Amino acid sequence: MSYYEPRIFVEKIIDVGEEKILLNPRILFIRAFMAGAILAISAVFAITVGVQTGFPIVGAVLFPVGFCILYLMGFDLVTGMFVLAPLAWLDRRPDITLGGVTRTIATTFIGNFLGALLIAFLTSVIFTYGYTAEVSHVGEIIANIGKNRTVGYKEHGIGGMMTIFIRGALCNWMVSLGVVGAMISTSVSGKVIAMWMPIMLFFAMTFEHSVVNMYLFPTALMLGGDFSVLDYLIWNEIPVVLGNLVGGLALTGLPLFAVHLRSGALSKA
Template sequence: MSENDNQKEYQEKETENNIQEKTERPRRQFYIPSQIVDEFGEKGRDHLGQPFGGMMLLALTAGSFMTFGAIFSILIAEGVETQGLFHLLSGFGFAAGYAMVFISGAILFTEINVLLPSYLFNKSNLMKVNIYKFWGATYIGNILGAVMVAVLIELSGSLSPEFYSELSSYLDKKMKFMDHGVKGWFEVLVSGILANWLIGMAAFLTTAARDITGKILGTTLPVILFVAGNFQHSAANMGYFSMGVLASDKYAWYEYIWFNLIPASIGNLIGGGILVSLLFSYAYKEDLNTSLGKKKNRK
């Protein structure tokens, strides 16, 4: 047999092996972690590139979804006395709000705490990017969106007295730290770290999924955990507090902001930016192949 024949036979076997391998191995139904971090960076860049008007509309929309999530979390668990089932249903209800945010592309302050750092950690000209105006506008947009929906719900007269009684108990759980003074302020901060660590992982799992069912499931599991643990998530609390300001005078608006939203937001920045974005960006830095400003040079 000639050398050309041997080469041809070898190539035919290689082709056959490749076809067999593709036949036997099903297509992967999720993104691997390095691809997820890369997607985070791409989304962060896209958000920064949004025109201001479009960005504000998406921030308002995300805040609106938080109030809808808060409402659903109360309605779906109302009257349930078994604690485990209560937490499960309440978390499942709030997951509806986060699923709408993640899938619609709305801009949520706490999700941005994961996406933007992933972009900036992989960008060579970090200091040239002015993100603070964007961050602030997103935060304000989320609050305004949450309040807007709360006002519409109040005007609709749709909710029962039982709902408002249940809302009061939710607010008491969120504001219990106020009784601990300075210690309580820092407890909210630490609780905020835990909350956005989990919501960062919800974004991680949602990004990993490649179909709508997987995205909803990936969102739901971490949200149930953070709701059950009473971890303080500033975006989620915007939904509850917006209803609370309109329906009850037990707590003043500035108490919601100073004793919960501010420390929770600081904790959320740490939990999402460091424990999710920085952690995974560093862990998979050798695998990242992004278009965000740093290309890997392969030999």
């Protein structure tokens, strides 16, 4: 069969979480760095396609290509780690500690950020011909995204903060479904289909993904976006990370764990 039953693939999810926690930190960092870089390329690709066609939905439809590539290459996003690592700890796997979970998430986060930051610098060079010309149209769009999704939230105060958090939670609900959904299938085509649907949905709905934002906002700042680093951290990245964590764990990881693993164990007791 090219399909795992839910109980089987939930056990597989926890196995993968355990494997990532026990992975050599240097290897984990490299995997995270490459994931951040590939997702950044995918983000600028989607924006470019939206600008070229005049239909942002086309960019959203194509954006998941980067996610599929990095997953099939065995690279790691912190948004997926928000689900995989805590479940291994909750399942009381031997040698899995809360400190190990925290270290794994932190290493992945830093790797993702540095990978995305590299692409931010490289594309900012492209958008300005090495900072010798006016910012290109795509670059202007990215700079405006940076302003609208920081200062734009800030103008609404607590309402804006709630909106960021909820968009982050809904985003990683979809993204984590893509991560675990890929484990349902044993075929490449099955994995790609399972990943493509929820990833396309989050991008089309302009939900907030912390790793995509690690590319968008530094790029916007490099291109003269009208907001500050502090605006980016307080009015986007930090609440988005928290929303991603809550959404992935509460809406994907814990329900799967409770329904398909814990319920099965209790029924056998």
